[in-house]
Amino acid sequence: MALDLLKLRYFSKIAEFGSFTRAAHELGVAQPALSLHMRSLEEQLSVQLLTRTPRGVVVTEAGTTLLAHTQAILKALDQAEAATKEQAKNPSGDVSLGVLASIAPLIALPVLKICEERFPKIRLTISEGDSQTLRAAIETKAHDLAVNLGEVARPTASPLFDEMLYAVGPAGHFAEDGSSISISQALELSLILPTRRHGIRILLEREALILGKTINIAREIEGLASTKAAIGAGFGFTVLGRGAVFEDARRGALSVRPLAGKGFTRRLVLDSPVDHPQTKAVLEVRNILLEVVLRLGEQGNWSCVAPKQA
Structure with a gap:
């Protein structure tokens, strides 16, 4: 089953802030919904990606591997979007x-x-x-x-x-x-x-x-x-x-x-x-x-x- 791009974006933002609360605020998504998405992603991959601690959220070893790929994917998508908009504005x-x-x-x-x-x-x-x-x-x-x-x-x-x-x-x-x-x-x-x-x-x-x-x-x-x-x-x-x-x-x-x-x-x-x-x-x-x-x-x-x- 293909990974859900939206879930990957949510995962990347949680890892960036080290907090479900801050990530939910940044994304404009309710925290329970964000937690549900992450639980679904972990179930799909059959691994734990995030660990909750008193100081926030820590990315697991498996999560670190996924995060590296996720960041590369999201960067490529952002570049593709920028290039497409540039082409529309300045065709070549x-x-x-x-x-x-x-x-x-x-x-x-x-x-x-x-x-x-x-x-x-x-x-x-x-x-x-x-x-x-x-x-x-x-x-x-x-x-x-x-x-x-x-x-x-x-x-x-x-x-x-x-x-x-x-x-x-x-x-x-x-x-x-x-x-x-x-x-x-x-x-x-x-x-x-x-x-x-x-x-x-x-x-x-x-x-x-x-x-x-x-x-x-x-x-x-x-x-x-x-x-x-x-x-x-x-x-x-x-x-x-x-x-x-x-x-x-x-x-x-x-x-x-x-x-x-x-x-x-x-x-x-x-x-x-x-x-x-x-x-x-x-x-x-x-x-x-x-x-x-x-x-x-x-x-x-x-x-x-x-x-x-x-």
Whole structure:
């Protein structure tokens, strides 16, 4: 039969004070009840642990042996409690966050900065990737969290925001009058696009099929930075989410026009592995991510109410 932890605590306190009366007062337990617990413990072990004397209570030889183990057990429990509370207050550990490459420049730095300020013991790794790579990393549990396209992520992923899509061209090509461009016009541009596994490429091919048109693909380039460099050098145009080109357009490095009509947005979601309990560190990173998404939404980068914090 396992030893009762409560009885061991009572025993340790009696040994510490050398008195049932003082121990009972310290523990807030009636002395008769304390005596009953000790009698039960002695019966369970079939040994005498305490001897009453005119001067108080003396621990027997058997009691001394039990006391040494009891003190070690109670110390370990106290340390475990303290460590658990510290972890809840100051979580630590590794967290892997995957972010769609086209929005990583907007999201990654503020998330990393806030995390380091609030939770310096969390080791956060942020990885950029395309939608299919992020989905695979979630399925294999390589990432704890991933910001991905809604149509690629798991159906149970939580919606984060809707981002407008823009036709993107070299600096000065599009007039800065706020006007939009139709999807039909965008398909006629000399487009620089990623391969068919990418979300925007899939969307454009679907729209081309609906309109009975052919996409004018001038070049295929994998990688956001290389695509924007090619556009800046005059090799063609592309279609990207607002977050990927907002800063370039503001600086005048590229020119943009929103795609006209309903539905030319893409939904970004927060995905995480199934059957994989999230640690306190992961939950805190998730909350920081939602905070950043909401703030960027308020600044006009996208529109969608993020899910509630954990």
